[in-house]
Amino acid sequence: MATAHHDEHPAGIMRWLTSTNHKDIGTLYLVFALIMLFVGGTMALVIRAELFQPGLQIVQPHFFNQMTTMHALVMIFGAVMPAFTGFANWQIPLMIGAPDMALPRLNNWSFWLLPFAFTLLLSTLFIPSGGPAGGWTLYPPLSAQGGMGTDFTILAIHMMGISSVLGAINVIATILNMRAPGMTLLKMPLFVWTWLITAFLLLAAMPVLAGAVTMLLTDRHFGTHFFDASGGGDPVMFQHVFWFFGHPEVYILILPAFGITSQIIPTFARKPLFGYESMVYATASIAFLSFIVWAHHMFTVGMPLAGELFFMYSTMMIAVPTGVKVFNWAATMWKGSMTFETPMLFSIAFVMLFTIGGFSGLMLAIAPADFQYQDTYFVVAHFHYVLVSGAIFAIIAGAYFWLPKWTGHMYNETLGKWHFWLSVIGFNLAFFPQHFLGLAGMPRRIPDYALQFTEFNQWSTVGAFLFGFSQLLFVAVVVQTVRGGKKAEAKVWEGAEGLEWTVPSPPPYHTFATPPRIK
């Protein structure tokens, strides 16, 4: 809880190791996420380099499988989730007029679990049996047979899970107990709302993943047979338990992105968000539905027809609240006095490209069609449209949006626009052809492919390298902005609304020691 401490803080490394300040911890999360983005991105480029041509050129199949598995784990748990937690740490107290997170010491521990978890996970690449190679979903029997890397991964997942659950508890405790007087729930900025709902998803989903991997661990080492068919267990049960976590996880990765977009679009359209309350209810509906759709990931395991139909229709229902959101963003822009600074460009791209990912998701939801698409590159194209042009574009948009507030300097708009256009072109070049590859039958997670898939794979690899290397521009912009530049005002953007724009840029080490009064 926020205890008495002073503006002075330890200097050097101790500031970061022992910090209980939400701004410092937010920065730690964001820097960690950026590093992990490049670690996971390098793995992606290894995958794409190998797939540039048919046949085996660069890496052995076992290493290729480790790359696909680790790329997913690093991007999901190391890049996207910590980035959103970084935004939450920086922004939630500033947006609700609180002096800090409710549990600052717990906040410190939540972050510092992560570097150790990822050191453990990444170290598996250097042990004799190699890293986990059975896909990030860790399906048995493959994961039950893997080497010691799988055990390291299970322990790393436990640590990430504890970090996430503690972070979620902190977010909920902060939002429910530390809002400034007068800030009723329906006056909260939408980013805060989406994070409140995300935190409940984390709280409900992560313990289930912990249960699944604990059972996997006891199957591997302690003689249990939860998922071992020869001992009376059921490998399909793992899939059910895993996806009961896994589908809410998808929304954990996207709801805060909705929140960021809902802050940015009204700012640059210079209009209030269209349908604020419907946005809140749509977010809550998506969260609820996320718990009753999990088996659409496993249509081909042989479910009863009634099960297939239930999960097909419940999945399709998610399009309704998601459609409400897309409609509201479009309606916010309608007849707005719009300008197109870098955060707005990334947000508009988010809305359009995420919607493409949503439509391919609807195609995958159709159970009989999914029998064709299952485990093909169509699925890979779908979830990269949702997670890269969805989650990561929103993260980048949010970084450009709030960077002047955090650092006190304006970023270089020209470089930002270059970054945007190279990212959009690179991204679409990398992932749009993968739809065609999937529809033509190219399987995912295989280092080799039939000759007829060559051309689309080559386009995809060129796009992936363009997208990957253009992220170096983002690093250049961030470093440049942190080091100096034109001074940013308290209200950085003309159309910005909210408490965070009432404090100076950069904000003092402690803000809202006396809570503001909201009318």
Next chain:
Amino acid sequence: MPMKQLPETQRRAIVRTAVTLALIAFALFVYTLWRGMR
């Protein structure tokens, strides 16, 4: 300027929220294992 201590009622409310949520999370973990054993 030194940070002010939160009022005691608010401190208690925060702890109550956090402990309740932690118990829910732990219960879900145990429930998952229990369902796995059935």
